Amino acid sequence: MCLLNFNKTYPTYYAIPALLLFVIFFFLPGVLGIFYSFTDWNSLRAEVNFVGLKNYLKIFSGQYDFVKYILNTVRFTGLTMITKTVFGIIFAMLLTHKLVKFQNIQRMVIFIPQVMSFLIVGLVFKSLLNPVTGFFNNFLKSAGLSVLARNWLSDSNLALSTVIAVDTWKGVGYLMIIVIAGIHGISSDYYEAAQIDGASFLQKTWHITLPLLKPVILNVTVLNLTYGLRVFDIIYALTNGGPGHATEVINTAVYSEFSKGNYAMGTTLSGILFVFVMLLSFFILRVLEPEEKS
């Protein structure tokens, strides 16, 4: 039916500069990283020797903390996905409720952290959460709740939770905005029909709003998943992986191995993430592009 000669009208070479940049600065390092993960590449010696699976054995033998870093990454990813989704949906529903005043301003206020740098958010909270001088503990003290004051970022049992809370504070506005857009897209006919059938608010939420929002939420969850696995900035700014290695994740460990000159170890950790995400991506592509049939 189509009148066009596609290859002449849309010549392939238009896509080549973008493809080239992507390959050189993004894909090639990833693949090269897997190759180097089988070597002893470091900053001390110029030659690079093949060492087989030694780096992988070192990571998974349990002798070092590397498994813990991987688990921290998974925990951070899983928990931030949940907190952002849950709070994002709750805020979206509150701020689309007809009784709530000043909806737009409040939405913007919750969205503001989203446009700020992760690093800045990290520094803001590092100041506020300082156990002695910070706003948080001072506020608790003045409210007569000094028992609740904690070493938010330097207590190794608490640090990861604090980091997750700060990351949620930053990222929840994104989810909220997306869900609000989704809610606006739901036809009011459904709610009117439910109203006639005598459905309560909770029933309407559970049987209409949430099921219809599912595709939207799924998309954002995927983005949160890939963000969580790659997290670096906010942790580096808040705790730099500490105290001890309580909040160390894969990418902060990569940076510290890199700074120490253990390039092979850094690239192995990064490579594990690369392969894992590659496998996940087959699933992700299907979620992001559910109707690539036309």
Add this chain to the structure above:
Amino acid sequence: MRARKLTAGILINAVTCCVSLVFILPLLVVLLNAFKSKAESNTMTLKLPAEWMFENFQTVVERGKLFLSFFNSLFYAGTGAVLIVFLIGAAGFVLARNRSGIHRFVYYFIILGIALPINNVTLMKIMKLLGLVNTQAGIILIYTAINLPISLFIVFGFIRNIPVEVDEAAIIDGCTARQLLLKIGLPLLSPVMVTIFVLNFMAIWNDFTMPLYYLNNSGKWPMTLAVYNFFGIFENQWNLVCADITLTILPVLIIFVLAQKYIVGGVSAGAVKG
């Protein structure tokens, strides 16, 4: 019934106000403490400053090298975003329209980058081979490359909604491939291109990882790295730290207020059916 509705209204508004406070308070505390003296900011509270110390900002600009890093950030974010707009304009147009084998593959291959982590250890090796470590051109190329995938995804969704008949009409009227892209494609794409520009500008402006790895000369640092460094040096002078953070947030907030429509529209486009 009316009384119940009133209570519900008050209750739900109280809840949302508390929620909004949670998001605005941290920023307010930083802003207030930026105006305080060193001693006063030593216990961070919401109290108004006893004396408004505007000179904190001057100190910060001078000692934090804020002007230089501001212009560095502006340069990286501006150039990177423009590069992405042009590269993605051309690539997105072709990849969205021409769906034969190889094009389909290239599209999926590039948007794989939305999820993949960047291996900075080996990227460093490539940067060294190309002589791009510690250069402004190098950092801009990296920024362009790593932000291509999500940009392509957004633009692709947009182009798919422009009817192909527009192109057919142009070709029948004697348009060449290049004219089609420049005279028909890009003008039709301009709304999404503004979105792409703004989103990438902010992404690059806010980035911290890349300069941390690839720029070790403080004269080339963008604002994020400069403020991080400042924080490390002045960690016990909270008034200065807060002033520095305030000045660093300011440009982003201004862009946000000006380009709100594109930012909110852009982030939604990625998720709510592009």
